[in-house]
Amino acid sequence: MIKAKNIYFRYEEKFILKNISLEIEEGSFTALIGANGSGKTTLAKHFNGLVVPDKGSVFVNGIDTKKDSLNARKNVGFVFQNFEDQMVYSVVEEDVGFGLENLEYSYDKLKSVVDETLKKLRIGHLAKVNVNALSQGQKQLVALAGVLAMNPKCIVFDEPTTNLDEKNKKNILDIIKYLNRKDKITIILVTNMLGELKYADEVIVLKSGSVIFNGKKSRLNKKIIKGAGLDD
Amino acid sequence: MIKKLYFGQYRHRETMLHSLDPRLKIIYVLVLSILAFLSKSMNDMIVFSSFILLCVLLAKIDVKTIIKGLRSFYFIFAFLFLMYLMFSPNQLRQGLVAIWRFLMFILISMILTFTTPISGLVTAIEKLSSPLKIFGIRPRNIATTVSIAIRFIPVMFVNFERMRESMISRLADFRKMNHIKLVVSLMLHKMLKSASNLSDAMYSRLYNEGIEINKILKLKEYDYVSIVFVALFILLIY
Numbered sequence: 001m002i003k004a005k006n007i008y009f010r011y012e013e014k015f016i017l018k019n020i021s022l023e024i025e026e027g028s029f030t031a032l033i034g035a036n037g038s039g040k041t042t043l044a045k046h047f048n049g050l051v052v053p054d055k056g057s058v059f060v061n062g063i064d065t066k067k068d069s070l071n072a073r074k075n076v077g078f079v080f081q082n083f084e085d086q087m088v089y090s091v092v093e094e095d096v097g098f099g100l101e102n103l104e105y106s107y108d109k110l111k112s113v114v115d116e117t118l119k120k121l122r123i124g125h126l127a128k129v130n131v132n133a134l135s136q137g138q139k140q141l142v143a144l145a146g147v148l149a150m151n152p153k154c155i156v157f158d159e160p161t162t163n164l165d166e167k168n169k170k171n172i173l174d175i176i177k178y179l180n181r182k183d184k185i186t187i188i189l190v191t192n193m194l195g196e197l198k199y200a201d202e203v204i205v206l207k208s209g210s211v212i213f214n215g216k217k218s219r220l221n222k223k224i225i226k227g228a229g230l231d232d
Numbered sequence: 233m234i235k236k237l238y239f240g241q242y243r244h245r246e247t248m249l250h251s252l253d254p255r256l257k258i259i260y261v262l263v264l265s266i267l268a269f270l271s272k273s274m275n276d277m278i279v280f281s282s283f284i285l286l287c288v289l290l291a292k293i294d295v296k297t298i299i300k301g302l303r304s305f306y307f308i309f310a311f312l313f314l315m316y317l318m319f320s321p322n323q324l325r326q327g328l329v330a331i332w333r334f335l336m337f338i339l340i341s342m343i344l345t346f347t348t349p350i351s352g353l354v355t356a357i358e359k360l361s362s363p364l365k366i367f368g369i370r371p372r373n374i375a376t377t378v379s380i381a382i383r384f385i386p387v388m389f390v391n392f393e394r395m396r397e398s399m400i401s402r403l404a405d406f407r408k409m410n411h412i413k414l415v416v417s418l419m420l421h422k423m424l425k426s427a428s429n430l431s432d433a434m435y436s437r438l439y440n441e442g443i444e445i446n447k448i449l450k451l452k453e454y455d456y457v458s459i460v461f462v463a464l465f466i467l468l469i470y
């Protein structure tokens with residue numbers, strides 16, 4: 001699904017990602033874990049071509065993101081860390097339809113997909129609500145709905161549980177798991193919380209821009225976690 | 233704290249005015265506003281007001297909403313009235329007409345925002361501005377800009393308020409120039425950050441300025457009826 005080959009990325013003089021190679025299988029559930037500032041978000045943005053590497057390449061379904069980022073983005077949806085800033089329209093159902101407008105859906109089709117998606121996430125009752133009036137948990141779900149409506153093969157969640165209470169945390173994680181198991185959507189869950197590895201099959205550990213572990217969750221051990229600065 | 237977080241007083245109702253084509257509504261508002269300013273005599277005003285009143289009834293707007301919506305204008309009404317009273321008491325009648333006209337003007341816009349969701353307005357603006365295409369302006373960009381402004385201006389106020397509160401809790405003094413500078417630069421920084429986040433999110437969702445939105449706006453029977461109706465009304469006044 002996604003393949004990164006020796007990617008390097010820097011802001012000004014500082015390398016944020018150093019020689020990262022990895023592969024994400026279709027249908028898998030991968031957790032991308034690392035301490036604050038380790039480069040998780042930057043790496044994740046490479047997966048849908050929002051950021052392209054300075055050196056090396058990223059392929060999404062065989063498409064080089066440097067050559068065709070649009071098609072990379074059609075395949076890989078992104079739920080951002082700061083979901084406050086990812087809603088464009090003021091009314092929930094309109095915002096959820098934003099991506100579908102860009103895909104040039106007809107109005108009827110758009111409406112039915114939006115309704116279906118909202119219902120699926122059990123937020124049908126919020127359709128006409130102003131996004132500024134939503135709670136954090138609801139905003140998160142609306143942000144997800146906007147991505148899910150576009151029917152991507154893979155979704156990146158960047159720290160989806162920050163700012164949520166326990167109930168909403170569990171809800172969003174359960175939804176993510178459902179999307180993976182039932183809808184066969186490839187999931188990349190960016191997190192800095194060990195507890196959220198629960199649902200993942202694969203784990204990638206980042207430490208200051210380098211991958212220090214990449215493999216089955218069962219092979220992850222205390223030493224690696226400690227090395228990444230993630231133990232408590 | 234800021235209580236009112238968003239613009240627009242749209243209320244969902246099933247009425248003729250609600251389902252009228254938003255493009256037509258915008259055009260009517262423009263036409264009616266011009267009419268309001270052109271009507272000079274008391275007679276014109278009475279006919280005109282009855283028409284507006286009829287629209288208010290048709291839109292099922294309750295009086296409470298109107299009174300609430302007008303609250304911020306009372307001061308201006310009072311001011312206008314006082315001006316006439318002080319400077320040209322012999323023209324008091326005209327003064328009243330002026331205020332009355334102003335009131336009509338506000339009511340017309342209220343009917344529009346009450347019966348039309350922002351998305352409808354935005355789409356209508358997009359459609360109405362499509363002749364601008366010949367100048368290389370993309371209607372979709374205009375529409376998206378309007379939507380984003382509507383979405384983020386209230387958020388900005390909230391952010392400002394949060395920042396102000398947290399600065400005041402740490403004893404900031406907004407009479408000091410450097411504290412004002414600080415809050416302004418923090419706001420700018422925050423806005424730029426949001427803008428960059430937002431553009432990432434828009435590109436992730438395949439933002440495409442070239443397309444025309446397919447929210448089909450097609451005139452329906454009662455849209456045509458309304459055109460005839462408004463045209464008749466204009467003829468009636470003149």
Ligand SMILES: Nc1ncnc2c1ncn2[C@@H]1O[C@H](COP(=O)(O)OP(=O)(O)OP(=O)(O)O)[C@@H](O)[C@H]1O
Binds near residue numbers: 016035040042043081
């Ligand atoms: N626009 C930018 N300009 C300069 N440096 C940046 C920029 N964005 C991120 N960085 C730097 O890149 C590094 C990695 O940032 P990134 O956001 O990818 O980390 P992260 O693992 O997602 O952190 P967090 O857990 O805080 O979200 C950080 O040191 C950050 O300071």
Ligand SMILES: [Mg+2]
Binds near residue numbers: 081
């Ligand atoms: Mg991050």
